[in-house]
Structures are given as structure tokens and as C-alpha cells.
Amino acid sequence: MVELKKSELDVCLEAEMADGLIEREVDVLIAALWMARCGVKTIVIDKRDENVRAGQADGIQCRSLEIFDSFDIVEQIWKESCHMAEVVCQGCIQNPDSDGLIRRASRMSNTIPGISRFPCGVVLAQHRIEAVFLESLRQNPNVKIQRNVVPIGIELDSEQLEEHRSHPIMIKLGRAERQCPEKFTNGTENKTAHSHEKKDNEPNQIWEEIIRAKYVIGCDGAHSWTRGQLGFRMEGEQTEHIWGVLDIIPLTDFPDIRSRCAIHSAESGTIMIIPREDRLVRIYCQLSTITPGSDGRFDRSRITPDTILEAAQKILRPYKLDYQYRDWWTVYQVGPKEQENPVNRTYRIGQRVGNHFSAHERIFLAGDAIHTHSPKAGQGMNVSMQGAQRNRLQIPHAYNLGWKLALVAKGIANPSILKTYETERRGVAQELIAFDQKFSKLWSSRPTKDTADPNGVSMAEFEKAFVQQQLFSSGFGVCYSPGILTAKDSSAAMSDMRNGHGGEDPRKPIPTVSHQHLATKIILGMRFPSFKVINHCDARSWHFAKWLKADGLFHVVLFAGDVSQPAQMERVHTFAREVIARPRTSALGHLSCTSHPGDEGEPSNCKNDVAQILTIHSAPRQQVEFHDFPPLLRPFDEELGYDYNRIFVDEESYYEGHGHAYEGYGVDRTKGCVIVVRPDQHVAWIGELEDVQGLEAYFAAFYTTAPKVSGDRDLD
Numbered sequence: 001m002v003e004l005k006k007s008e009l010d011v012c013l014e015a016e017m018a019d020g021l022i023e024r025e026v027d028v029l030i031a032a033l034w035m036a037r038c039g040v041k042t043i044v045i046d047k048r049d050e051n052v053r054a055g056q057a058d059g060i061q062c063r064s065l066e067i068f069d070s071f072d073i074v075e076q077i078w079k080e081s082c083h084m085a086e087v088v089c090q091g092c093i094q095n096p097d098s099d100g101l102i103r104r105a106s107r108m109s110n111t112i113p114g115i116s117r118f119p120c121g122v123v124l125a126q127h128r129i130e131a132v133f134l135e136s137l138r139q140n141p142n143v144k145i146q147r148n149v150v151p152i153g154i155e156l157d158s159e160q161l162e163e164h165r166s167h168p169i170m171i172k173l174g175r176a177e178r179q180c181p182e183k184f185t186n187g188t189e190n191k192t193a194h195s196h197e198k199k200d201n202e203p204n205q206i207w208e209e210i211i212r213a214k215y216v217i218g219c220d221g222a223h224s225w226t227r228g229q230l231g232f233r234m235e236g237e238q239t240e241h242i243w244g245v246l247d248i249i250p251l252t253d254f255p256d257i258r259s260r261c262a263i264h265s266a267e268s269g270t271i272m273i274i275p276r277e278d279r280l281v282r283i284y285c286q287l288s289t290i291t292p293g294s295d296g297r298f299d300r301s302r303i304t305p306d307t308i309l310e311a312a313q314k315i316l317r318p319y320k321l322d323y324q325y326r327d328w329w330t331v332y333q334v335g336p337k338e339q340e341n342p343v344n345r346t347y348r349i350g351q352r353v354g355n356h357f358s359a360h361e362r363i364f365l366a367g368d369a370i371h372t373h374s375p376k377a378g379q380g381m382n383v384s385m386q387g388a389q390r391n392r393l394q395i396p397h398a399y400n401l402g403w404k405l406a407l408v409a410k411g412i413a414n415p416s417i418l419k420t421y422e423t424e425r426r427g428v429a430q431e432l433i434a435f436d437q438k439f440s441k442l443w444s445s446r447p448t449k450d451t452a453d454p455n456g457v458s459m460a461e462f463e464k465a466f467v468q469q470q471l472f473s474s475g476f477g478v479c480y481s482p483g484i485l486t487a488k489d490s491s492a493a494m495s496d497m498r499n500g501h502g503g504e505d506p507r508k509p510i511p512t513v514s515h516q517h518l519a520t521k522i523i524l525g526m527r528f529p530s531f532k533v534i535n536h537c538d539a540r541s542w543h544f545a546k547w548l549k550a551d552g553l554f555h556v557v558l559f560a561g562d563v564s565q566p567a568q569m570e571r572v573h574t575f576a577r578e579v580i581a582r583p584r585t586s587a588l589g590h591l592s593c594t595s596h597p598g599d600e601g602e603p604s605n606c607k608n609d610v611a612q613i614l615t616i617h618s619a620p621r622q623q624v625e626f627h628d629f630p631p632l633l634r635p636f637d638e639e640l641g642y643d644y645n646r647i648f649v650d651e652e653s654y655y656e657g658h659g660h661a662y663e664g665y666g667v668d669r670t671k672g673c674v675i676v677v678r679p680d681q682h683v684a685w686i687g688e689l690e691d692v693q694g695l696e697a698y699f700a701a702f703y704t705t706a707p708k709v710s711g712d713r714d715l716d
Contacts, residue, residue: 010169010409011035012213014151014220015046020699026058027367027398028219033071034402036140038552039180040409045651047176048164049148049628059123059274061086062116063475063527067399068450069118070550070681073132081122082277084110084260100262101318107429110260115476115545117530123276124151125529149209151177154216154229161360167212169362175210196463211457215405219398221667224369230359232532234372236352236433244308245330246283248323257281265315274363274617280327285312288329301582353429357422361415364405366397397425403679404485404607406552414702424480480525480682484701487514489524512687512698518673519559524686528557528677533616534650537626539653541653543659547614548681554611555632556591556695558633559662564619568670569628571689575674576630578692587611587699588692610703615647618662618669 013035015028028044035042060068061076068074101295111120137143137530160168218226227234250257258281261273269286276282285308290299305326313321313706353371407413438451482488514524522528530545548555563569582588590610617624617635624648626634635643650669652658662669676685676698 006210009041009043010214011040011042011405012169012211012216013044013170014041014216014218014226015044015048017696026133028217029130029137029395030367030396030400031217031402031405032066032143032145032217032549033073033133034406036137036143037071037550038403038406038410039142040406042143044143044145044448045149045151045171046147047150049176053326060129061121061475062111062118063107064396065118065122066116066530066545066681067396067529067550069546070548071087071136072549073364077124077129078118078130080128080277081124082275083122084120084275089500095695100102103254103267110475110657117545122272123282125277132516142509144604146156146173148176149173151225152208154226156359156362158360162364164174164408166417167214167618169216169239171213171216173209173211185581200332214362214409217398217401218363218365218369218371219367219407221371221495224365226363227354227365230356230363232354232356232359232365234352235289235355242287243332244285244287244303244311245328245332246285246305246308246312246323247327247329248283249325250278250283250321250323252316252319252321254319254321256614257591263315268314269311270322271312271315281670283308283312285315287311287675300331303331308350328438351433352432353426355562361418361421362399364421366401369432370397395419400425403552404551407639407679414704419701420480420483420485423483427481428478434704449624475620476527478682479523480524482525485678485684486525486682487512487698489516490513512685512694512701515673515688515691516686518688519665519667519675519686521664522675522683522686526683526685528675528681528683529664531650531661531664532653533650534621534653534659535660536617536621536624537644537647538575539621539654541656542648543658544616544648545681548677549641550679552679553608554679554684554699555677556611556613557675557677558613558615558689559616559665559672559675560617560629561668563617563628563672564623568672569624572632572633575689575692579632579695582692584695586696587703588696610699615644616650616661617647618650618672621649621651 011031013028014032032042033046034040060081065074065078068077113119135143137145144689150173151171152174153170155170157166157168157170160166216226218224220226222234257273258275259273260275261271263271263273265271267288269288271286272284274282274284287303287307288309289311291301299579308329308331309321309323330506352372354365356365357370358364401418402419402552404413404417407416408418480486516522516524527544530543532541534541558572558575560572561568579588579591584590587610590608591613611635615629626642626644629647634646637643638652650659650661665675667673674685674687674689674691674695676695677685678684687694
């Protein structure tokens with residue numbers, strides 16, 4: 001008997017489908033949050049019928065915390081986590097002395113000071129992070145999580161690819177294998193161990209479902225079923241190293257056990273120590289005495305938790321290390337291929353990038369399905385994680401993809417923006433892979449014995465790489481190249497014209513250009529930084545980025561300058577009039593949809609689904625009134641009244657000092673400028689207040705006036 005259900009929806013997300021070790025790609029949850037907040041009907045397919053219970057801990061860098069904050073989910077994570085702040089943020093690098101015993105070589109901050117409004121990274125068990133995500137999703141009806149289900153077939157109808165309203169992807173789903181508890185080493189139940197046995201009372205019924213979707217994102221891990229179905233492959237390689245991982249409550253006299261430590265021994269290998277919540281500590285330990293066999297694999301039976309502990313004890317001499325409580329352990333092998341033995345908790349990890357990121361911009365890959373590397377180039381959720389707690393790309397791939405897919409699915413943006421997913425993320429992944437190869441070699445090499453030692457690594461060299469690693473793992477170094485979503489700087493555009501590149505074909509539209517010199521400390525394509533500003537109406541101090549929410553909207557940040565000067569205030573009013581004069585069907589026309597009815601002709605009965613304007617001025621707050629600003633900048637709702645959280649001022653607060661936002665952004669305090677920030681908080685366009693035509697040209701490159709469509713329906 002076959003029970004068959006058919007349904008139709010916008011987006012299907014495929015979660016991690018690993019056996020044994022409890023895993024989930026954070027990319028699928030990030031993508032799900034984007035869809036939920038943008039109003040896109042979505043289903044998440046998850047093989048597991050339980051959440052993570054044990055076995056994973058995620059290090060969350062500052063940029064990831066900023067991302068979580070944009071989704072309004074950071075508070076609980078920040079509250080529960082172990083902060084790498086006063087103690088942990090002091091990176092401790094140990095170097096062996098002439099007797100082979102370690103000594104402290106240097107200290108450094110774990111996070112680049114002042115780089116983020118979050119002062120440091122944190123560590124929290126994965127199941128708690130996942131619970132926060134899932135609680136947010138439960139509050140939104142747009143996303144459905146379907147558990148204990150696996151995809152068993154996928155087809156892409158090439159004849160429907162060009163039709164936006166079509167659902168060209170057919171996914172066939174079936175029930176996952178039934179699950180039964182297995183004991184962890186600490187005695188708790190592993191809810192993800194799978195049983196192939198059929199229970200006596202299990203009905204002899206086959207359940208299948210057919211889903212037709214506009215788009216699919218495969219966040220299904222390094223052994224991606226989706227990638228295999230598409231015939232894509234991973235490319236890359238690296239040298240062989242074997243590492244053990246222990247999560248323990250340590251009994252030790254090592255003075256830096258609550259600091260993140262990198263410890264190089266003379267002959268016994270390397271350790272990384274990461275403090276966790278609830279007195280736990282994660283120890284990554286190189287097993288230098290274990291070597292692969294002729295087939296490239298190592299004998300798992302030779303490795304136990306005691307093997308890892310003994311290796312760590314040897315490296316930590318003269319300090320003592322032991323434990324009574326062990327929460328989890330595993331072993332992984334860094335090598336040219338990725339394999340896993342879930343029963344024995346052994347993993348083999350490669351540094352690789354997929355040869356394609358999508359099939360026809362309809363079926364996408366994200367997370368470990370498209371990129372893998374070792375655990376030492378960053379921490380936790382910030383890069384891609386699989387096996388023995390690998391690290392995520394600084395900004396998860398799905399954070400870049402999710403909002404683009406949502407805008408296209410809703411008919412707001414042209415599907416051409418989906419091509420930027422690979423063009424923007426491939427370069428970032430390749431840069432990280434190149435750095436990871438270098439950094440992993442430094443991690444696994446012994447220290448130099450003297451300046452003439454050609455085979456060792458000097459602590460100065462390691463420390464330099466460690467500082468570089470901070471930028472990579474933090475995510476703040478990501479810069480997207482010019483394209484349809486990131487305008488080219490005017491100086492670069494002029495250089496291209498002089499050299500005969502771009503614009504020479506009269507049939508091609510003139511590329512949208514930016515004016516980088518108007519905001520000298522903001523870089524086109526990079527994340528928009530945050531500084532403290534004051535709410536104009538209530539004088540409350542805010543980090544400005546708190547208002548750059550992940551809701552699919554672009555943010556037009558109007559630096560209004562010194563509006564206490566009549567000429568400058570007139571420039572602001574002229575900007576508003578020029579925006580309002582745009583046709584209602586244009587992207588800029590939607591900016592005026594929430595202004596006060598009757599004020600300068602702006603209606604309040606249409607929905608703004610493209611962008612919102614936020615204003616920061618530099619005038620003395622007491623000299624300017626809220627209603628002095630044009631209605632466009634102070635939207636009005638007939639039920640809720642004015643939105644008082646749209647206008648801010650850069651001046652000293654009563655309690656928290658001066659944020660110096662204009663100085664931090666490199667913007668002229670008198671004249672100001674206009675900056676477009678993408679939904680993922682990257683800088684897209686910079687222009688003068690008078691350049692409304694340039695602002696319109698930026699949005700016109702991808703905005704569509706096609707009917708906005710979104711929804712799902714059962715077909716039977």
C-alpha cells in the first residue's frame with residue numbers, strides 16, 4: 001500500500017543527512033529564517049526526528065552574532081554562552097623550552113578589538129543554538145519542518161526554467177529509517193542512532209510525497225545527496241594529519257585552561273584548547289604517533305579517549321591533566337578525501353570547494369555540501385561544520401543566498417541576481433581554503449629548534465598567521481566584487497572607460513557607479529560597520545546596525561548632514577521630493593508608500609517591499625524638530641502613528657558617550673551622503689543626496705514590476 005501526497009511550494013530546504021554523529025547544517029536554519037521573515041512558503045526536510053542532544057559545540061564569532069541579532073535571536077545565545085572575553089579573549093600561545101617543556105610565548109586578543117559591537121566571540125552547545133533557531137521558526141507560519149523524511153528522487157524540468165511562476169523541480173520524499181536510542185560514553189541517549197530493524201507493530205505501509213518547488217537548497221552536508229544527484233563534484237586536496245577531540249571537565253593545574261590556547265610541543269604534536277560553557281573544555285589534540293596505513297586510512301581500533309588524553313598529557317608537560325566527566329569525543333583525519341565511519345566516530349576531512357554552486361540557479365548547494373576545510377582556520381558556526389566540529393564559512397553561504405532567493409520567489413527581484421551567489425561566495429571559499437592549507441600546516445608542524453631549523457615553524461610566524469586567522473574566521477574580511485548588487489566605484493568605472501572596458505557598447509546599459517570618496521571609511525562590497533547613534537525623539541543610544549534587520553529589505557541610509565543649516569535641510573527635502581516623484585511602480589516609488597497621507601502627496605495604503613530609509617543627521621538635536629524632516633523620513637501608519645525609530649543623530653548621549661558615527665563612516669558632517677545597504681548588511685551603493693537618478697539606477701538593475709507571487713497548495 002502506498003500513501004501518496006502531492007504539494008506545491010516556493011522553496012524546499014534539505015537538511016544534513018549524516019548518520020551516527022549528531023549534526024545539522026546551520027545554513028538550512030539561516031535559509032529557513034530568511035524565508036520565514038520574507039514571507040516565502042518553505043518546507044525543511046530533515047532525516048532526524050529529534051533535535052541535537054549532545055556531541056557538538058559551536059564557537060560563534062562576532063560577525064555571526066551580528067547576523068543572529070539581525071534575525072532577533074541573539075539574546076538567548078549571548079546569555080547562555082561561554083564568552084571569550086576577559087580571560088578567553090587572551091589567546092595564549094605556548095612554546096617548548098630547551099627541555100621540551102612548554103612556556104607561554106605571548107598573549108593576544110582572541111577578537112580584533114573594536115571590530116564589532118559584540119566585543120568577543122562565544123561558545124555554546126549546538127543543541128542550544130539550534131533550539132533558539134527552531135523556536136523562532138515555530139512562531140512563523142511560512143516555514144514547515146518535516147522530520148524523519150528523506151529525498152529519494154529529484155528532477156528538474158528544463159522546459160519550465162524561464163517561467164518565474166513555474167515549479168520546475170519535482171522532489172520525491174520517503175520516510176527515513178526508524179530511530180532508536182544508543183548510549184553515549186557519558187551514559188546519555190544518542191537519539192540519532194539508526195536502526196535497520198522493523199518493529200513488529202510497524203504498519204506495512206509505504207509513505208511517499210511529491211513536492212513541486214520553485215527552488216531547492218541542499219544543505220545536506222559533505223556527503224551531499226543533492227550534489228550527487230546533480231553530478232557535481234568537490235575539488236581540492238591536502239596533507240594527512242590525525243586529530244582527536246575531547247569535551248571534558250578538566251582536572252588540571254595548567255594556568256591557561258580557561259583561555260583559548262594554541263600549544264606547540266617539541267616532538268609530541270599540537271593542541272588547541274577552547275573553553276566551553278558549564279566548565280567544559282574542548283581539546284583538539286594532534287595524534288602524532290598514529291599514522292595512516294597503505295590505504296590512507298588509520299586503524300580506528302587503536303584510538304580511544306585514553307589515547308587522546310595521553311597525547312594531551314604529553315604535550316602539556318610539566319602540567320597535569322585528567323578528568324572524571326567526559327561529555328563527548330571523536331577522531332578525525334585531515335586528508336584529500338572525505339569519508340566517515342559513524343559507528344566508530346571517525347572522520348576524514350578534506351579542503352575542497354564544489355565545481356558548481358547551483359544547477360540553472362534553481363537547485364543550490366550550501367554549507368558543507370559546497371565547501372569543506374579543517375577545524376583550525378576558524379571556530380564553529382562561522383565556516384562549514386561536519387564531522388569533528390568543523391568550522392563554517394565566516395558568513396554561512398545561506399546568509400548570502402537566502403534573501404536573494406526570497407526576493408526572486410516573491411517576484412520582487414529579477415532571477416539574474418541568483419547568479420551572484422556563486423560569483424560572490426566562490427572567491428571567499430577559495431581564499432579561505434588557501435589560507436586553511438597554510439594555517440593547518442603551521443598547526444601541525446613542530447616549533448623551530450633554532451633559526452637554522454628549516455623544518456619547524458617559528459612562533460613569530462605562527463602568531464602572524466593567528467592574527468590573520470582572526471580576520472578570516474570573524475567574517476569581517478569578506479568583500480564582494482562589483483556586480484548587479486554591488487555598484488562599481490566611480491574611479492574604477494572611469495579607469496575601465498579609459499582602458500576600453502565597459503560602456504563601449506551602446507546597446508548595453510551604463511553600469512551603476514558609486515562614489516567611494518563620500519564615505520572614506522566604508523568599503524563597497526564589505527559589511528556596513530556599526531557605531532552608536534541617538535534616537536532623535538527619545539535620546540536613547542543605539543548601535544545603528546540594530547536597525548538593519550534581516551527582513552529582505554534594502555536599507556537606504558541617508559546621512560543628512562548638519563540639517564540645522566537651512567541650505568542643508570533644503571537638500572534633504574529636495575531628496576525626498578525627488579524620490580516621491582518617481583513612478584509608483586518603480587523601486588524608489590515604493591519608498592514613499594508609508595508616509596503620512598496628504599503630506600506632499602504620499603499615500604499610506606501601499607506596501608513597501610523593497611527598501612526603507614533610515615536617517616542619521618549631525619545637527620545639534622535641540623535645534624531640529626522631528627516634524628522638520630520631510631514625511632518620507634518619518635513614515636506614518638493610520639493605526640500605529642509615526643515610526644519614531646527612523647531618524648537618529650550623531651551626538652553625545654547622556655549615559656554612553658559619543659559614537660562619532662560620521663567620523664567612523666568617513667562621511668562629511670556638513671554635506672552627508674546616501675548609502676545603500678543590502679539585506680545582508682553589505683555596502684551596495686554610495687552617492688550624493690542629489691544623485692537620486694543614480695540611486696534609482698541601482699535598484700532598476702534588478703527590481704521587477706512583475707506580479708508578486710508566493711504561496712503553496714496541496715494538489716490532491
